Amino acid sequence: MRFSMLHEGRVCADAAALSRALHYGDGVFRTVLWSGRRAIDWTLHMDKLAADCRALALDVPDVAELAAEVAQSVGDADEAVVKIIVARRSTGRGYRPLGTASERWVIASPAPVPDARAYRHGIAVDISAVVVSEQVLLAGLKHLNRLDQVLASRDWPEGIDERLMCDAARRLVGGTRSNVFSVRDGVVRTPRLDRCGVAGIMRRKILDCCVAMHLPAVEVELPVAELDHADEVFICNALIGIWPVRCCAGRIWAAPGPVTRRLMQALGHPWATPVAES
Numbered sequence: 157m158r159f160s161m162l163h164e165g166r167v168c169a170d171a172a173a174l175s176r177a178l179h180y181g182d183g184v185f186r187t188v189l190w191s192g193r194r195a196i197d198w199t200l201h202m203d204k205l206a207a208d209c210r211a212l213a214l215d216v217p218d219v220a221e222l223a224a225e226v227a228q229s230v231g232d233a234d235e236a237v238v239k240i241i242v243a244r245r246s247t248g249r250g251y252r253p254l255g256t257a258s259e260r261w262v263i264a265s266p267a268p269v270p271d272a273r274a275y276r277h278g279i280a281v282d283i284s285a286v287v288v289s290e291q292v293l294l295a296g297l298k299h300l301n302r303l304d305q306v307l308a309s310r311d312w313p314e315g316i317d318e319r320l321m322c323d324a325a326r327r328l329v330g331g332t333r334s335n336v337f338s339v340r341d342g343v344v345r346t347p348r349l350d351r352c353g354v355a356g357i358m359r360r361k362i363l364d365c366c367v368a369m370h371l372p373a374v375e376v377e378l379p380v381a382e383l384d385h386a387d388e389v390f391i392c393n394a395l396i397g398i399w400p401v402r403c404c405a406g407r408i409w410a411a412p413g414p415v416t417r418r419l420m421q422a423l424g425h426p427w428a429t430p431v432a433e434s
Contacts, residue, residue, distance in 0.1 A: 181300035183243030235267035278402030278411025279317035296355035339388035388413030397425025
């Protein structure tokens, strides 16, 4: 007996060849900013990609080959966003992973227009009611299972630039597309990601920058109620760099605050509008 797989009514390749990325989300990804005809923070991205692949027992792609594919995907564009997906190669149906062989996709898209107001005056955020799923074996990984973020992004309120998300105990984890930091009494604080969440490369850069600048910085359990006591709040990711937060759930901050401003200037992200000292 012969079976077929249909996609929108058309017969496609054998179902066993369909990637486990689509079947199960069995893979990881990176989102890379291409600016000035180069991949920003390429080494950090590749180090994190390798670590995430190893955590899922996936073969790590050859970095030189991947770099060539990224350059090919963007062509002659000066600015772009490149998504790199690495997934387990399909070995047939069923959850059980058979082997470590991986396959990859490189997808280039136009770069969004940077919002100078976000850097100069801060953004508005709120707290999503959607709880981040906890799985310690996936904590910190940028894996392909992003349904929590999809759910949190539905019915996005007008005037909100990002939604922060918590775990079941109402501890901050991060934003739908960002990591989050607060500053209190001169100490830079960011949620621990040992239960869930994505440990982004910009988060790592900021923590390293704090060490270099002799700014005290800690990874802590950060109950959402502690935002009421924060002196400054900001979010970050590899595309935007740092965005200061000016308001959240009725709390208002002067944005960017002095510590946030120092970090923005030190990181020198290519899309960040310079923020003068007040």
